[in-house]
Amino acid sequence: MATRRSFIQNGLGFVSLGLMMPGFLFRASEAVAQGQGAPGILNTGNGKILVVIEMSGGNDGLNTVMPYALPEYAKARPNIAVIKDQALQIGQSNGMQLGMHPRLKGLHELYDKGQVAVVTGVGYPNPNRSHFQSMDVWQLGDPDYNRAREGWLARFFDEDGHLKNTSLPGIALGQQLPLALDGAGSQAAVIGNGGDYGFGVNAPDKNQQMAAFNAMYMPQKNMNGTVATGTDEFIRNVGHEVYTSTEAIKGALKSYDEKAGVRANYPNNNGLATRLQTIAKLISGGLSTRVYYASMGGFDTHANQAGSHANLMGNLGDAISAFLKDMELQGRGNDVIVMTFSEFGRRVHENGSQGTDHGAASVMFVAGGGVKGGVYGQYPSLTDLDSGDLKMTTDFRTVYAALLDKWLGAPSAQVLGGQFTPLKFV
Amino acid sequence: MGYSTYLLPQLVPAMPPTSAERSQLAHLLRRAGFGARPSEWREYLQLGVAGTTQKLLHPETVPDQFDALLETIGGNFVDLDTLDGARNWWIFRMAQSKRPLEEKMTLFWHNHFATANYKVNNPRWMAGQIETFRKHALGNFRSMLLAMMRDPAMLVWLDGARNKVGAPNENFAREILELFTVGAGNGYTEKDIQEAARSFTGWMYDGNTRTFTYNPFLHDDGWKTFLGRSGNFHGDDIVEIIAAQPTTGRYLATKLWKFFVSDNVPKAEVDRLAQIYLKSGYEMRPVMEALLTSPLFYADTARYSLIKSPVEYVVNAMRTFDVPLLAIRNLPGHISSMGQELLNPPDVAGWPGGTEWINTRTLLARVNFSSAVTTEMNRRGTLAERMKTELLVPNADLSSPESMVNSVWEALLPGKPMGERTRPALLAYVQEGARDGKINVNAKLPGLTSLIMGTPEYQMA
Numbered sequence: 001m002a003t004r005r006s007f008i009q010n011g012l013g014f015v016s017l018g019l020m021m022p023g024f025l026f027r028a029s030e031a032v033a034q035g036q037g038a039p040g041i042l043n044t045g046n047g048k049i050l051v052v053i054e055m056s057g058g059n060d061g062l063n064t065v066m067p068y069a070l071p072e073y074a075k076a077r078p079n080i081a082v083i084k085d086q087a088l089q090i091g092q093s094n095g096m097q098l099g100m101h102p103r104l105k106g107l108h109e110l111y112d113k114g115q116v117a118v119v120t121g122v123g124y125p126n127p128n129r130s131h132f133q134s135m136d137v138w139q140l141g142d143p144d145y146n147r148a149r150e151g152w153l154a155r156f157f158d159e160d161g162h163l164k165n166t167s168l169p170g171i172a173l174g175q176q177l178p179l180a181l182d183g184a185g186s187q188a189a190v191i192g193n194g195g196d197y198g199f200g201v202n203a204p205d206k207n208q209q210m211a212a213f214n215a216m217y218m219p220q221k222n223m224n225g226t227v228a229t230g231t232d233e234f235i236r237n238v239g240h241e242v243y244t245s246t247e248a249i250k251g252a253l254k255s256y257d258e259k260a261g262v263r264a265n266y267p268n269n270n271g272l273a274t275r276l277q278t279i280a281k282l283i284s285g286g287l288s289t290r291v292y293y294a295s296m297g298g299f300d301t302h303a304n305q306a307g308s309h310a311n312l313m314g315n316l317g318d319a320i321s322a323f324l325k326d327m328e329l330q331g332r333g334n335d336v337i338v339m340t341f342s343e344f345g346r347r348v349h350e351n352g353s354q355g356t357d358h359g360a361a362s363v364m365f366v367a368g369g370g371v372k373g374g375v376y377g378q379y380p381s382l383t384d385l386d387s388g389d390l391k392m393t394t395d396f397r398t399v400y401a402a403l404l405d406k407w408l409g410a411p412s413a414q415v416l417g418g419q420f421t422p423l424k425f426v
Numbered sequence: 427m428g429y430s431t432y433l434l435p436q437l438v439p440a441m442p443p444t445s446a447e448r449s450q451l452a453h454l455l456r457r458a459g460f461g462a463r464p465s466e467w468r469e470y471l472q473l474g475v476a477g478t479t480q481k482l483l484h485p486e487t488v489p490d491q492f493d494a495l496l497e498t499i500g501g502n503f504v505d506l507d508t509l510d511g512a513r514n515w516w517i518f519r520m521a522q523s524k525r526p527l528e529e530k531m532t533l534f535w536h537n538h539f540a541t542a543n544y545k546v547n548n549p550r551w552m553a554g555q556i557e558t559f560r561k562h563a564l565g566n567f568r569s570m571l572l573a574m575m576r577d578p579a580m581l582v583w584l585d586g587a588r589n590k591v592g593a594p595n596e597n598f599a600r601e602i603l604e605l606f607t608v609g610a611g612n613g614y615t616e617k618d619i620q621e622a623a624r625s626f627t628g629w630m631y632d633g634n635t636r637t638f639t640y641n642p643f644l645h646d647d648g649w650k651t652f653l654g655r656s657g658n659f660h661g662d663d664i665v666e667i668i669a670a671q672p673t674t675g676r677y678l679a680t681k682l683w684k685f686f687v688s689d690n691v692p693k694a695e696v697d698r699l700a701q702i703y704l705k706s707g708y709e710m711r712p713v714m715e716a717l718l719t720s721p722l723f724y725a726d727t728a729r730y731s732l733i734k735s736p737v738e739y740v741v742n743a744m745r746t747f748d749v750p751l752l753a754i755r756n757l758p759g760h761i762s763s764m765g766q767e768l769l770n771p772p773d774v775a776g777w778p779g780g781t782e783w784i785n786t787r788t789l790l791a792r793v794n795f796s797s798a799v800t801t802e803m804n805r806r807g808t809l810a811e812r813m814k815t816e817l818l819v820p821n822a823d824l825s826s827p828e829s830m831v832n833s834v835w836e837a838l839l840p841g842k843p844m845g846e847r848t849r850p851a852l853l854a855y856v857q858e859g860a861r862d863g864k865i866n867v868n869a870k871l872p873g874l875t876s877l878i879m880g881t882p883e884y885q886m887a
Contacts, residue, residue: 175764201876208855208873213793216877217847239880
């Protein structure tokens with residue numbers, strides 16, 4: 001998952017882009033120079049925002065949204081099938097009655113309000129069943145590895161004219177920058193849990209040290225006009241981002257309406273909910289950030305999956321519904337869309353350990369006030385399988401295309417390197 | 427030197443002036459270890475590069491006094507039944523080890539056979555797996571594979587113990603091929619995975635005794651065909667076939683090269699190491715000897731070309747300044763916030779490493795850790811003293827800003843050029859507050875040290 005490394009090694013991109021520094025940093029320093037306030041803070045805040053939730057490990061789509069009444073479903077999964085009358089009904093696809101996992105209660109309520117698009121049979125041609133390679137495909141938005149190793153959202157930052165004068169186009173929670181946000185021209189900040197994102201220098205001459213840090217992390221390009229490359233310089237650019245973004249994040253976190261947060265009723269002991277609440281704080285704090293990224297793990301359910309998958313579903317549904325409630329209370333309900341994805345679904349037939357092995361097509365949720373709810377795509381047949389796996393009916397790039405064209409306002413054909421007919425959920 | 431020196435570090439004579447050999451040794455010790463402790467320099471300089479290399483390759487010649495050390499500092503705080511306890515136990519060992527290559531290889535194997543406690547949910551088993559890595563660190567790879575396939579943490583991690591006749595679980599077989607041995611796309615098929623899975627059926631672990639057991643009633647006794655060979659295979663037969671694949675040798679050689687030498691992997695070197703692997707009957711020591719004595723290991727393009735992993739960053743700092751084990755609280759937490767949860771790799775592929783280590787969050791965590799170390803050592807009154815008596819060259823000139831910055835830089839980053847943005851920033855910091863051109867060396871040393879540890883240059887190994 002190393003875009004930057006491959007860029008450094010191959011020298012791709014730098015020649016044509018002309019610089020290694022993340023574009024938004026230059027924009028941010030220009031904005032500061034022009035007296036436009038602290039980097040990262042946008043005064044208007046009318047941009048549409050996408051929140052991406054990565055479900056890593058390969059979510060069992062067939063137990064997330066299931067054709068609960070189909071005899072083949074129960075037969076393929078004698079130990080782990082969702083019981084017919086517990087499924088939360090959502091309508092039909094491809095002649096099958098569909099239901100959500102019973103623990104997706106929060107999400108199902110939003111579905112009933114018309115705020116959730118359930119995209120079925122999502123995948124890509126010639127599915128790869130390796131976690132790592134398939135995750136790369138989703139993050140790159142490119143099953144054929146035809147393009148430079150740059151994430152689809154990083155490419156969006158470059159293609160979107162709106163982002164020219166903003167900073168911090170993308171923010172990821174956690175410790176790692178996801179490949180989707182990783183690229184040479186435009187970069188995202190990774191902020192831990194948000195609250196712990198700040199300098200911890202505890203020395204009497206802290207201010208002098210901070211000034212020295214800022215000076216030594218000024219990108220080298222400004223100094224002699226030549227383009228500096230190499231790993232040292234890559235690190236220098238990240239350090240510059242650290243300096244500018246910590247202040248912006250701290251400021252945004254302060255302006256959150258805590259009361260609305262309490263009314264949104266975020267569940268306890270739910271890591272995803274905590275991360276989404278931090279995102280809610282940053283959004284209501286007025287950051288100009290267009291894309292947020294949070295992940296949850298544990299979906300690689302090879303064994304005894306019934307209980308663990310149910311808990312994952314509960315955490316997912318409760319977190320999303322509290323977050324969207326919060327956004328509504330903060331007056332941003334129509335500005336934010338949540339999209340979930342996983343690297344693949346799982347095999348139709350359960351294995352000998354009451355779990356499931358790696359599969360292919362799965363489901364995605366797209367939720368928010370701006371979404372036209374309903375079931376999209378054709379639910380795949382449970383009898384016409386590809387090596388035991390559901391066949392893809394909906395290319396995941398048609399979901400990306402809809403979000404790029406209709407929500408984020410970026411040309412999807414350029415970002416995705418080809419024309420994909422956007423699904424009509426926005 | 428006994429372990430007790432650790433608590434009351436003796437001041438050893440300062441090291442000789444910077445030389446090409448010291449710079450070369452520093453490179454060897456950073457890569458094949460976690461950097462030297464001040465008290466070790468004299469011996470390494472006496473041994474020279476060739477002698478040090480041999481000493482690193484033969485850890486069995488150096489007594490391991492770690493358990494005794496733990497006892498002297500009250501070893502019972504290392505509770506192997508908690509995850510942070512198990513992490514501390516290992517971090518302390520890395521910081522103290524007198525067998526640095528053995529410990530570095532152990533870290534390599536942890537990343538290679540990446541197993542995570544978030545699924546195993548048994549820190550003691552995780553620690554047991556680390557002990558196994560250490561035992562085979564420079565040993566035979568087939569023995570390592572056989573041990574891993576009987577390792578309780580590994581069996582839980584890849585659902586190997588749930589693999590039974592008629593209902594094989596492919597996870598174990600798939601990852602062994604894809605990530606541990608021949609590598610993805612290197613000439614095996616989905617059918618090979620299924621056949622290997624059948625061969626592993628019946629392999630179990632006993633949760634009480636923490637041992638591997640084999641249940642013949644759950645084993646698939648049928649005929650299997652795997653990588654072009656057929657037989658009534660058991661798990662050990664599969665291991666035998668996999669270990670003997672030339673692709674396995676090349677896959678290991680590539681990973682070792684990237685971990686120890688450079689991201690640029692010359693095909694000729696991979697082929698050479700892979701040959702040694704096969705000819706020696708899968709022994710790692712001759713492979714590592716060939717790697718560490720390769721002229722390319724010392725090439726200018728290799729030096730300071732790898733980004734330190736968080737574990738390396740932290741352990742290196744601990745060793746460089748001889749930081750007492752309990753001086754910095756929550757070492758595992760520091761390492762985690764730099765993006766490396768020890769004993770919890772993100773997935774079975776391990777940590778991707780390289781530039782992936784550096785993002786806004788993780789770089790900030792490195793800077794904050796450096797500040798914590800230098801502040802604490804300064805508070806204890808040992809930083810300036812240790813710097814002057816052990817790290818700087820004898821009679822180092824600290825009188826002018828230029829000479830002070832250069833001297834401290836050379837002590838911490840021997841042979842590494844200072845970036846053109848870095849130099850003026852450090853100079854300005856040292857100059858600030860100077861009276862009549864005189865700098866307050868003791869007041870500036872901690873901050874300068876911390877800032878150097880926070881430079882882009884210092885992130886490189």
